[in-house]
Amino acid sequence: MYDQSVRRVGVFGGTFDPPHLGHLVAASEAAFRCGLDEVVFVPAGDPWQKHHLKVTDAAGRLAMTRLAVGSDPLFRVSTCDIDRDGPTYAVDTVADVRAEYDHEVDLHFIIGADSLENLHTWHRVEELCKAVKFIALNRPGHSRRDVDTSFGVEVEFIDMPAVDVSSTECRQRVRDGEPVRYLLTGPVGEYIVERGLYRG
Ligand code: ATP
Numbered sequence: 001m002y003d004q005s006v007r008r009v010g011v012f013g014g015t016f017d018p019p020h021l022g023h024l025v026a027a028s029e030a031a032f033r034c035g036l037d038e039v040v041f042v043p044a045g046d047p048w049q050k051h052h053l054k055v056t057d058a059a060g061r062l063a064m065t066r067l068a069v070g071s072d073p074l075f076r077v078s079t080c081d082i083d084r085d086g087p088t089y090a091v092d093t094v095a096d097v098r099a100e101y102d103h104e105v106d107l108h109f110i111i112g113a114d115s116l117e118n119l120h121t122w123h124r125v126e127e128l129c130k131a132v133k134f135i136a137l138n139r140p141g142h143s144r145r146d147v148d149t150s151f152g153v154e155v156e157f158i159d160m161p162a163v164d165v166s167s168t169e170c171r172q173r174v175r176d177g178e179p180v181r182y183l184l185t186g187p188v189g190e191y192i193v194e195r196g197l198y199r200g
Pocket of ligand 1: 013014015016017021022023026110111112113114115116137138139140163164165166167168169
């Protein structure tokens with residue numbers, strides 16, 4: 001059993017360009033399987049790992065993340081990464097999310113199998129691993145167990161119903177005039193159309 005006196009909070013960082021059903025199922029499943037009281041979606045301010053891509057402005061990704069989360073009482077969105085200047089590093093995300101509470105919290109960083117494979121390249125990763133436990137979710141095409149644990153990372157692997165959707169695929173489908181209905185939420189789809197995102 002978990003210590004009921006300390007809130008268990010999931011931190012879910014991402015580019016969310018756009019947020020899709022894979023993100024929502026991952027967050028929901030992590031919360032359910034790991035007894036999280038809340039999941040905080042944190043859109044990256046400056047996603048340094050995606051500098052080779054044309055990324056939607058932070059305001060647009062924040063708006064879409066808020067629309068994706070909607071009124072789900074289990075989810076909330078933090079702007080801490082967008083509010084901080086410079087490249088977005090998870091070690092700073094975690095410190096800032098912790099500072100948003102006036103009581104002790106047990107933080108869990110939610111991560112897909114693809115990102116987990118690169119974890120050893122993350123900025124100040126050893127410090128990050130001391131600050132949080134990781135919840136890793138399966139993602140089609142990636143093995144969750146390909147993680148280098150030599151720097152003392154604590155990972156809980158959980159199985160979610162596989163959702164073979166990526167933001168890259170959603171952007172590509174919009175560019176090609178293909179439907180993204182049901183790959184992301186209705187309000188996110190409407191926002192993409194209204195702002196003319198991903199048209200090329
Ligand atoms: P892109 O295609 O642009 O690289 P993405 O779909 O991977 O984007 P991100 O915002 O980069 O989306 O992902 C944020 C986090 O969500 C990462 O930890 C990623 O591994 C995880 N994630 C994204 N999609 C899925 C999915 N379909 N199943 C499980 N985890 C996912």
